[in-house]
Amino acid sequence: MERIKTALEKASANRAAGSEHLSRRSQSMGTSDSSAVQGPILYLQTRIIQPNQRTMQDHRILTGSDPVSVNAYKVLRTQVLQRLETRDWQTLGITSPTSGDGKTVTAINLAISLARELHRTVLLVDADLRSPEIHNYFGFSPEYGFVDYLRHSQPLEDVLVNPGIDRLVLLPNHRPIENSSEILASPAMGELVAQFKARYPSRLVLFDLPAVLTSDDALSFIPFIDAFLMVLRNGKTSRGETEQAFEVMKDANILGTVLNGCDTKSYA
Numbered sequence: 001m002e003r004i005k006t007a008l009e010k011a012s013a014n015r016a017a018g019s020e021h022l023s024r025r026s027q028s029m030g031t032s033d034s035s036a037v038q039g040p041i042l043y044l045q046t047r048i049i050q051p052n053q054r055t056m057q058d059h060r061i062l063t064g065s066d067p068v069s070v071n072a073y074k075v076l077r078t079q080v081l082q083r084l085e086t087r088d089w090q091t092l093g094i095t096s097p098t099s100g101d102g103k104t105v106t107a108i109n110l111a112i113s114l115a116r117e118l119h120r121t122v123l124l125v126d127a128d129l130r131s132p133e134i135h136n137y138f139g140f141s142p143e144y145g146f147v148d149y150l151r152h153s154q155p156l157e158d159v160l161v162n163p164g165i166d167r168l169v170l171l172p173n174h175r176p177i178e179n180s181s182e183i184l185a186s187p188a189m190g191e192l193v194a195q196f197k198a199r200y201p202s203r204l205v206l207f208d209l210p211a212v213l214t215s216d217d218a219l220s221f222i223p224f225i226d227a228f229l230m231v232l233r234n235g236k237t238s239r240g241e242t243e244q245a246f247e248v249m250k251d252a253n254i255l256g257t258v259l260n261g262c263d264t265k266s267y268a
Contacts, residue, residue: 046160046169052139059137062109073113076258080110080229081117083255084204089226090197092255093127095209095218097245101233102260104133107208110229115168120202125171127207129180130215132173134208138163145173150188180210185220193224212245219248227253234261 056063062070084092094107111124125146126134135142142161148154161170183189196205207225210217218228228249232242246254 046157046162048162049138049140049164051163055139056137060105060109061137062112069109070113073109076110077113077117080255081114084227087226089253090201090203091193091205091207091225091227093207093209093218093221093225093228094231095228095249096211096231096233097213097237097241099131099211099214101211101231101237103211103231104128104137104208106229106231106258106260107206108134108137111168111206112165114204114206115165118167120204121167121169121200123169123171123196123203123205125205125207126173127184127217127221128210129173129177129183130210130217131176134170135161135172135174138170142172142174145175146171146192147173147177147183150183150186150192181215181217181220184217184224189221190224212248213241222249222252227255229255230257232257232259234259236261 053063057065060069062073064070080092084090094103094110096103107124111122114120115122124134126132129147132145140161140163142159144154144159146156146159149156149159159171161172162168163170177183193205196203205225207221209221209228212218212230230242230245230249
């Protein structure tokens with residue numbers, strides 16, 4: 001627990017340092033006007049790709065072909081929106097106790113479902129720097145990752161991707177990073193998150209984060225975002241792992257839990 005305490009203190013200190021430099025870097029988020037969220041959006045700078053539909057289906061990503069799954073994520077979308085709007089929150093981290101619980105699938109499908117709600121746009125950030133996978137679920141290879149923006153001042157418009165889904169933008173990462181918790185807790189990261197929130201008030205920003213019990217990455221990110229969703233897998237995530245994960249994240253705002261891997265027939 002001493003490691004957890006140290007990580008949390010470090011993240012809090014870095015957030016305070018980052019707030020002093022909030023206005024130093026201003027980059028385009030890639031759309032012409034985020035306030036015009038009803039109807040098609042004209043992407044002026046964001047690269048548009050056509051995702052591989054077969055790859056998406058193989059990874060259980062919503063394509064509209066499974067109405068039961070679509071409806072289940074609509075229910076989750078409504079619950080998430082209600083809780084975020086009640087508190088005027090804009091940023092949400094998706095994590096899990098251990099790897100393999102389905103957090104990335106949940107993050108992507110929730111982002112897609114939220115983007116289909118016509119009154120807002122969605123940015124999905126691959127913040128699992130140890131094992132970035134979001135681009136693989138869509139079947140494309142990004143040339144740059146958002147760590148290139150943080151480390152090498154790569155223009156953000158070179159990193160952002162629209163995956164052929166209106167009102168949804170991805171901020172992928174293209175290779176694993178060793179010192180991931182240090183990057184996530186850095187002032188530059190805090191500044192970037194603050195830019196997301198300040199620049200487009202109607203946009204929801206989702207972060208796919210590493211599992212809580214595999215690293216201190218999600219813990220380090222607590223000071224920067226509003227709330228978290230905890231993803232559990234039916235028949236895999238143990239009660240002990242769940243309790244331990246909630247203890248580690250006791251200082252975070254947990255919006256709720258998602259039980260992944262349930263029999264979809266129960267929704268019929």
